[in-house]
Amino acid sequence: MKKAKKYLAILLILVMVLALAACGGNKEQPKTPDASNGGNVADPSTSSKPDTSKPEDSGPKKVRIAVTDVASNVSPWAGTATGRHMIIYNLYQPLLERDKPTGEIKGILMDKYEKVSANTYHVTIHDNIYDGENNHVTADDVIFSIEMAIKEGNISGLKFIDSAKKVDDYTVEIVMKSEMDYQFASSVGMINIVTKAAYEASPDGMSTTPVSTAPYELTEWSPGTSAILTAKKDYWGAELADPSVKSAWHWFAQDIDVAEYTKISEPSQMSIALETGTIDIALFLTQNEAERFMSNPDYNVHEIQDTLAYNLFFNCGDNSVLSDKKLRQAICYAIDAEAVRQANGGYGTMCYTFGSSEFVDNDPSWKNEGYYEYDRDAAEQLVKDSNYNGEVVRIMVSSADSMRTTVAEVVQGFLLDVGINAQIDPYDSATFAANKYDETLYDIRVDTNSFECLADLWNQFLSAEGHKDGKNYGHFYDETLQGLLDNLTKADTYTPENIKAAHEYIKENAFAYSLYSKVNFHVSTKFVEEYVGTAKLYPNVGAWGYNFSA
Template identity: 30%
Template sequence: MKSKVKRALSLFLAASMVFSMSACGGTSSETKAESKDTAATTAAAGETTAPSGEVAATKQINIEINGDPNTLAPYASSNNPRNRTIIYTIYEPLFHRLKFGGELTPCVGKSWKQIDATTYEVEIYDYVKDSAGNPITADDVVFSYQTAIDSGTQTGYVGSVTEIKKTGDYTVQLSLASEQVGVFSDSVNFVPIISKAAWDASPDEMIANPVGTGPYVLDSWTAGSSLTLVKNENYWQDSAVSGERQAVDKVVFKEITEAAQITVALETGDVDFAYDVQSSDLFHFKEGGDDEGFTTYQFLNILMQCIFFNCDESSVCADPKVRQAICYAIDNQAILSNIFNGEGELSTTFSNSLYADYQDSWKNLDYYSYNVEKAKELLTEAGHPDGITIRLLTNSSADHKRIAEIIQALLAEANIKVDITNYEAALFNTYVSDPKEFDAYVTQKAAGGLSVLVWKLSMDARMFNGVTKNFLKNDEFQKLLETALDAATNSPETVDAVRAWLDENVPIYAFCSGYKYYVHTDDLLTPCVSGETVFYPGMSEFADTWHRTVE
């Protein structure tokens, strides 16, 4: 059968997106290579359409993850979207936001209304139950939020919640610290709602025995190998109200840590959906490739690859001229080419064109275009004519290690010696919190659909004891940021004022955002992927002839 190609717009205005089940996964560029012989494929995999009078075969999907989740606790710290795929299949928040920067849709929460600038009332469905049969009431919502706050790991989601209280059996009132843009959405979109009864009964705070309200429950878990979820047979919500949430009967997450083996797993039929296919292997699955029967999705990653400079006075990078010199000595195209095979978007400011408040004029900014002589000139002006040495930290990410090595080679041309130290995640987070331990570190950043939220989570001194995450203390910048964050004064002009300050002073410098890809079998018709990072298998659309039955 001749291959077909179907392409959709990959860059979209995040603020205008409204969720619909029929278009859940359709915001990316999609290449579909169809099987040469559909009948043969179906016969080999096993017939999934039951003959008249028989019960249809149950569906199973195998999903690649690149690491063990380590914990299934609802309030554990995790920035890995693979872990969040598991967590948000077991647990549910008050509301979903299934499109990047899009609108909130009901989940445990039924509706919400704004009382005043910083106060909201949320009503939950009055028939919610967790997988153990415990009813969920307003008391449980309050308990869930208080537990999330007390955990200390959910600051990005509950850091702005000053109070949550019961106002009825199924209503709560949520008070926020400010009327900043995006604060309410983030506060109700991520926090799992659990029952106090289940939490109190758990011997391990649900680390290995999760009890949520979600459409799936834990069936088995072999650390370092696989984790299996099955349908919650007592799931509380009716698909007529919410749309399909249990489209598949069994979900198996298979851990594959070697990138080359992910391609093999797809080719041999061991997995049906993969997040982490190497870009160099994608040609196998695209039109004209040697592996047919697959669909690839290409989309611009919301994550920006960047460098955070230590702005504490103890670091050489406290001097803006030194930071500017380093930026001029970095060739962003070299990073995009080496890390993402040249596929992605070069940064022209500390933002990304996916963000709803990104301004078209930013696309043409001269953002420290590679210029070694300019870098040397700035170092001389800063009092370092013979160059400097900086300590550059990275985490264990292979991409970040490679970026650090590219930076090391580039900066050597400008008489800047770079000493690189790599740390595992826990140690990395410890050392970047100590201004005496580094001069700069490589990382990646994103936030909930707005540039101002990215800036807030890194640069709002109110969140970091009076300084930014990288130890900058500047009253002028803080005032600009607070003005742009305030819903009453947020405007293109106030947002651009923050952008201009960041560009000139560069406490953070963005390199690029690469394209990301998913690969899956083409009988997964419409994968539901939230914000292009979290896959909801139960909310996806499968062909009637889905190839894998429950094992």
């Protein structure tokens, strides 16, 4: 019996030691990409000690990036997905991009453009563009890409493009269905350009084998899990990667040789990977996790102001209790937007209209006019004056985003405080996306949305144009509002005066209410000194500021 006890004890100890200790302490340094290794995946976890400095002096300069998702599809015109945004802007280039804060249209493959009529643009590309297979990019390829993107139908927003035809070898005429420059820029800016020759040579429509004009190429990839991007040699656009040469210089930068992306979906795991030196930067880290690094001198916390605002979309339809204007106004007065912002850490900029203050067509003077400043007494009075009789006000929110649920909870608290019986209805992200416009499911929807400017946002949500039932996404039709919004869809009436008129009408009627614009957090070691993103703030890894001696 004693012997058995001894054997068992020894066996247990051996197993535990083997399992826990013998395999640990791997001091191997991260491998550089090696196409000959037969694998197609990155190895994100090769150092066990915190290594907040950087890579090896010799060999390729490498940055290891943790993202919440990695692209599952790298074809040029696939649908929107978070994972694609993380890498796609280093793999493909569009003709142009529109800078949201300034509204400036910046050429990428486009050398210049000319607006030849209200809705027609002549876009001229550089004459020295080559893709990764050394195919020369011409106007024919631009037209091919535009037509293919429309044909595949995966990108929402291309509806504004009417046609594209060749003017000369490097100039394309693009006819829009809209007169607005921002719609031209946002639509055309979403189309990645590839050569027809490379696309047709690809066995799978470039779903796994992208060939493009961008400064990086995909050298290893495990769909949805990891990816390695390597800087192209003899890149055609290298000389444009200079801020003094081109406004969109960052689209051409190759300041790092290799970028390794690893999906880490859990924010806490992302933080631990950063602390253990497994990664160099964690992108789009949650605020709670980012705050852990703010007072730590070994890390850089990159706070990037976004144009996404936390909005309360009111269901103004006849079947909702919020069809009552006074009740909507009461809700706006009842909410202390600053308190909501503080509840989420106090980051971001306050809104003074329906939409972000960061948009180019926002008027800074609206801040001084006041935007439903918190007034509990006024809210209570408006509730009394309204037809509200204690009905449940349903707040629809996506449970996938803790910031949004916090917004919903604080808003609920304020509404209960003035006697409005608010109830939170959380939905998982996919169900939320599928049901967000179902007027039977909500009275208030907490949401964030990406748009080019206020006019774009207002028209998307409050215009009934193009809706079969004649009602907008607020589930109502208002003739005055429609007239004001129509003004913002034509070049000659898209004026500050008309924008202001629309702002005042929307504000007065409280069709929707914006709280504050969010901030994105990227946390890095000292190796990454500066985060540079596209106009939509997605990572452009070649343009980041690196400290190779850190």
